[in-house]
Amino acid sequence: MERASGILLAVSSLPGNQGIGDFGKPAFTFIDLLAAQGIKIWQILPLHPLGYGNSPYQPYSTYAGDPIYINIDRLAELGLIKMSSIRNFDKFQETVNYTGVREFKEPYLKKAFRNFKKEFSRFKAEYEAFCAECEWLDSYAMFAAFKHKNENKCWVEWEEEDKDWVKNKMPRKDMAEAAAYEKFLQFMFYLQWQRVKAYALENGIKIMGDMPIYVGLDSADVWENRKEFLLEKDGSPSFVAGVPPDYFSWTGQRWGNPIYHWGRMKKNRYSFWIKRLAWARKQFDIIRIDHFRAFDTYWKIPASCDTAIEGEWVEGPAYDLFDRIYRVLPDIEIVVEDLGDLRPEVHTLRDAYNLYGMRVLQFEMEPKRLRKGFGDHVIVYTGTHDNMTSEQWYEEQHPNLKIALRRFFHNRDYKERNFHDLLNHFALNCEADICIIPMQDVLGLKGSGRMNTPSTIGSPNWEWKLKNFKVVQADLIKIGEWVKESER
Numbered sequence: 001m002e003r004a005s006g007i008l009l010a011v012s013s014l015p016g017n018q019g020i021g022d023f024g025k026p027a028f029t030f031i032d033l034l035a036a037q038g039i040k041i042w043q044i045l046p047l048h049p050l051g052y053g054n055s056p057y058q059p060y061s062t063y064a065g066d067p068i069y070i071n072i073d074r075l076a077e078l079g080l081i082k083m084s085s086i087r088n089f090d091k092f093q094e095t096v097n098y099t100g101v102r103e104f105k106e107p108y109l110k111k112a113f114r115n116f117k118k119e120f121s122r123f124k125a126e127y128e129a130f131c132a133e134c135e136w137l138d139s140y141a142m143f144a145a146f147k148h149k150n151e152n153k154c155w156v157e158w159e160e161e162d163k164d165w166v167k168n169k170m171p172r173k174d175m176a177e178a179a180a181y182e183k184f185l186q187f188m189f190y191l192q193w194q195r196v197k198a199y200a201l202e203n204g205i206k207i208m209g210d211m212p213i214y215v216g217l218d219s220a221d222v223w224e225n226r227k228e229f230l231l232e233k234d235g236s237p238s239f240v241a242g243v244p245p246d247y248f249s250w251t252g253q254r255w256g257n258p259i260y261h262w263g264r265m266k267k268n269r270y271s272f273w274i275k276r277l278a279w280a281r282k283q284f285d286i287i288r289i290d291h292f293r294a295f296d297t298y299w300k301i302p303a304s305c306d307t308a309i310e311g312e313w314v315e316g317p318a319y320d321l322f323d324r325i326y327r328v329l330p331d332i333e334i335v336v337e338d339l340g341d342l343r344p345e346v347h348t349l350r351d352a353y354n355l356y357g358m359r360v361l362q363f364e365m366e367p368k369r370l371r372k373g374f375g376d377h378v379i380v381y382t383g384t385h386d387n388m389t390s391e392q393w394y395e396e397q398h399p400n401l402k403i404a405l406r407r408f409f410h411n412r413d414y415k416e417r418n419f420h421d422l423l424n425h426f427a428l429n430c431e432a433d434i435c436i437i438p439m440q441d442v443l444g445l446k447g448s449g450r451m452n453t454p455s456t457i458g459s460p461n462w463e464w465k466l467k468n469f470k471v472v473q474a475d476l477i478k479i480g481e482w483v484k485e486s487e488r
Helices: 025-036 072-077 098-118 120-133 137-149 173-202 220-224 262-267 271-283 318-328 344-352 367-372 390-395 399-411 419-429 439-443 470-485
Strands: 004-008 041-043 206-211 239-243 253-258 286-289 297-302 312-315 334-336 357-360 378-381 434-438
Touching: 004 439, 004 470, 025 041, 025 173, 025 470, 041 434, 072 098, 072 173, 098 120, 098 173, 120 173, 137 173, 137 220, 173 206, 206 271, 262 271, 271 286, 271 318, 318 344, 334 357, 367 399, 390 419, 399 419, 419 434, 419 439, 419 470, 434 439, 439 470
Parallel strands: 004 041, 004 434, 041 206, 206 286, 286 334, 357 378, 378 434
Antiparallel strands: 239 253, 239 297, 297 312
16 A cells, blocks of 8 residues: 555544434535545445444344435435435534434434335346345345344344244245335435445545454344354354453453354355455455454354353464465455464464555553654554553653653654653654554543443443534644654
């Protein structure tokens, strides 16, 4: 990749008239703001149906999109609802009320579906082409319909007839309407997202999508592909994913995702992963795979354990998988999250495929480490969605470290007063090919801007959003000046 800069901002964090950032006008305005400053990458978080705790890393599907991102105004533009009927919801809030947004949007979505059926001839060709392209669609639609029927319980707890539908996939007249509605939602999601993505490319901006390495237990992926995971007969996981005690938690992180049955996947020529990546390639220009080290060695925790302490490292598929990926998808653009206490083999695996790794400045924040630099074939972040904001981090440090850091930056002729400005300016000037800054660090937010705290579930995780774009324009212009200065 050429030397470039980017901004990390979840779609949900965009301003929005309907309580959440979505695929409406603000998404296009944001692209205009980035393009005006010469910023080339917009990194987002996963867009899949949000699972437990509204986490985008525990989705109900790794293919489907969450209908919460469907913009109601765009439905009116298609003639599926009347523009005059649309009301605002939590327009100027700086947090997302996920339950409230879903309750607000649902009547509009159902009205649009009723009109879609009445005027199906207008959409028939495009809808049928979409359905033909999406091998996963029928199963996901039934999964979503069954979840509603079974009071949103995990599929492991469903009625047996619903739980085992995937064994023969026989038509269910009682579920036909519900499944058709779910397919309509995916069609609308797809149309709106592709419009956003195309506009970004027209303006010279690549979208980097984030792909969790694991899938959620309560997902269409596991429900339909049970033999690809280490599960008990009833569908519950035998082992779950996570990491041992680390920077974020002294008990480790027990994520709860089921572990892949890599032996069976190898026999199937990794078709599960090939299909997943092929679909992601259609949705994003760059795919960032989370927790890359698990392809080398992964932390395997017995499902009976309440913490991640009692796990063990197990060797992953490594070269065997990536050889297959690049044989089938030779032009796919992948970057990887390779953070943490890694054995050398992880870096060797990464470098064998010329993959871009990550460096997070918040983990390098000592003058002697900053002096070493980061190399060019890397993506530098001031922080990620899992970190404190830079200002929050700085606020909590010992005065001696604060003085040392300011002296380090000032000795290199960085004169900014605020710590986040010093850090952003330094990051953009560093030798790394790519520099990505979270919007919260562009704005210099403190604790109120934190997106997620690992090992915690629920509010306020994933809820931060922009009130409007007025608050970002001056700061983005400042970033744009540094982007130009750094020849990104």
